[in-house]
Amino acid sequence: MRLLSNFLTSRWGPILTGIVVGVLAPILVKLGNPGNMGICVACFSRDIAGALGFHRAATVQYIRPEIIGFVLGALIAALLFREFKPRGGSSPLIRFLLGMFAVIGALVFLGCPWRAYLRLGGGDWNAIPGILGLFAGIGLGIVFLKRGFSLGRSRPASAAVGWVMPVFVIILLVLLLAAPLFGRDADGNPVGPIFFSEKGPGSQYAPLLVALFVGLLIGFLAQRSRFCTVGALRDIVLLRDAHLFNGVLALVAAAFVTNLLLGQFKAGFAEQPVSHTNLLWNFGGMVLAGLAFTLAGGCPGRQVFLSGEGDGDATIFVFGMIVGAGVAHTFSLASSPAGPGAYGPSAVIIGLIVLTVIGLTMRETRAA
């Protein structure tokens, strides 16, 4: 066990995690998940928001077991290796906002950084402007970091803080299994509080136990290896350190090979699954998301794993993503395969302004 942990915390850890994600995500697609969406933390937050009735886009409602697995896998790893540390207090309200804007930007592109790389590995070239936007957003975040941006220090907290997310996802699992219908619509038909799509991406999913197991495995590996798709580029620029980026390269390579083997690789721009071809807003959406993730300290996957190891601030960020996903659909911000939502571009611009203000004004006096 110690040997495995040493391996995962070495420079090989992110590479192994990237390979596992790159292989298993296309397999989840084969088993039923939406195209090039074996794993997408933003899309899955959106599906969970829909299942909980936070938005009423009927095609994207499902409680994704992968996310439940991510949290519990990270929790198990953190408990096993004594890294479960309840903590919090580093600008929680700002982190909630960052989570909201991150997911809004991601839903204008139609994918988080994980899915951007998975789409690339599946031949969806619309991912390229998205990834360039992600790089631009991370670059902007780095400028703020260099100017002294900080959300301040977290402090050790009581155990209750650390257990909020694990308990939340266990409740999600119960709701997924029980799918209660104790609401009534105007005609008296049973409806809600849990909604599952009957068509569209929300109705496409891999078998529950497989999805949960994949989530657990990735959660475990990523907690140990600190796999992060935003830290990847950030650390190259800031620290001249490529060890996280190697994980991303491994992910894209593994996804490409696995998609080829499964006959799922389809190169081009047009008619890609859950994807649109608007270059500008594929780029713009991910600038916003990349900036938000960089200011928050990590990609959405990383935030979910941190929330499983007791980080209350990351938990707030994830809740921000779920609420933001609800807002993205009720306010017509999210894109669809037809293109950007009516108010998506405006939301991206507003988000960039808000995040610039946050980036320029939040700083901590450095204790040297």
Next chain:
Amino acid sequence: MTETKTLDVRGLSCPEPAMQTREALLALGSGTLIVLSDSFTSRTNIERAGNKIGWKAEVTQADDETYRITFTK
């Protein structure tokens, strides 16, 4: 005798601990710097950041919650 500088990065999110360490070490040029960190993740990132620019790191556990990373060059 010159005073040994201490950098306290406890509680800060990524990438601030490694970034501040790197900046402090570059500014110092040579000598000794002690960095205090409270997470294993930051600890390894801090060590890596220092090693990359030619500093030797020695890690001790200061208390239950704190790693003390001593850089020398």
